[in-house]
Amino acid sequence: MAKERIDADADVAAGLAPPSTRQKLDRERILHQAIAFIDDHGLPGLTMRRLGDQLGVEAMALYRYVAGKEELLDGVVEVIVGDMEHDSDVLRMPREGWQDFLQRLAHGVRRVALAHPRAFPLVASRPPEAPWLRPPLRSLDWVESFLAGLVAEGFDDQTAVACYRAFSSFLLGHLLLEVASLGADLGPLDVLEEDAEVRGLDSFPTVRRLRRDLSLDTSVVEFEEALEQLLDRMALLRMEQGAR
Incomplete structure (x- = not known):
């Protein structure tokens, strides 16, 4: 328990949200956050590290859901084109x-x-x-x-x-x-x-x-x-x- 409390305090000090307030990480959330990043900052600035920063995780955590930036961008296209399904x-x-x-x-x-x-x-x-x-x-x-x-x-x-x-x-x-x-x-x-x-x-x-x-x-x-x-x-x- 003491270690978990120390880790949580370190996260807060690093500017990350406390574990209790973080959303569960999954592929859908990663792709939508990537689109939001591109909307705000443009495509050239998108990197796995910067996307991880926005999600409050290390970049390596993203690779459990997307194999790399190429797969990430393919997923972004899937989401964008898929929006017409809801039109x-x-x-x-x-x-x-x-x-x-x-x-x-x-x-x-x-x-x-x-x-x-x-x-x-x-x-x-x-x-x-x-x-x-x-x-x-x-x-x-x-x-x-x-x-x-x-x-x-x-x-x-x-x-x-x-x-x-x-x-x-x-x-x-x-x-x-x-x-x-x-x-x-x-x-x-x-x-x-x-x-x-x-x-x-x-x-x-x-x-x-x-x-x-x-x-x-x-x-x-x-x-x-x-x-x-x-x-x-x-x-x-x-x-x-x-x-x-």
């Missing part, structure tokens, strides 16, 4: 047509980005569950919902994949610019491992069926098409100015 406005499948479905999904991703602007770049940079999936719709759950939803609305496989690519490019480009204006540090981004082995696709039949199409490199075509669409939009704006 009642985001649908898993279309109810009022595919346009409503995609609008709800786009606004849901944007709400996640604006809730954690300094952490959101991790969604664009952490290796995804499958290297041929694109951020910010990078989890197998959400990609399956996206593709299956469009197929259910009458899109064929190739068109659904093309829409997934265009939708992802639009969201990523716009939201990275938006969070950068709010103080997010955008780089350097991690390099994705293209040859990474993917497991567990049995639960995602649409993704499994379209894996080959999803893995094709169509970046040149997409860039040209997006540029043409932009120029068409600019031409339309120029025509509309004459009517004002």
Whole structure:
């Protein structure tokens, strides 16, 4: 008892909370505290030692729940993307047509980005569950919902994949610019491992069926098409100015 009292006094003297007032340490609490740290201080300043300081423990105590910083950052992405599960406005499948479905999904991703602007770049940079999936719709759950939803609305496989690519490019480009204006540090981004082995696709039949199409490199075509669409939009704006 005397030793425990001495240890407790030492903790208080070191600025740590008394044992009786500390919260139990677990993986969920660590990940949420990591997000809070990034929200307050930015991603570059996050270290296991600093996170341990915020939790009132030694950094080594964190390794019982996360193997290291790489796993910590992967967990942060899981939590951020998982926030859409609790967004009642985001649908898993279309109810009022595919346009409503995609609008709800786009606004849901944007709400996640604006809730954690300094952490959101991790969604664009952490290796995804499958290297041929694109951020910010990078989890197998959400990609399956996206593709299956469009197929259910009458899109064929190739068109659904093309829409997934265009939708992802639009969201990523716009939201990275938006969070950068709010103080997010955008780089350097991690390099994705293209040859990474993917497991567990049995639960995602649409993704499994379209894996080959999803893995094709169509970046040149997409860039040209997006540029043409932009120029068409600019031409339309120029025509509309004459009517004002």
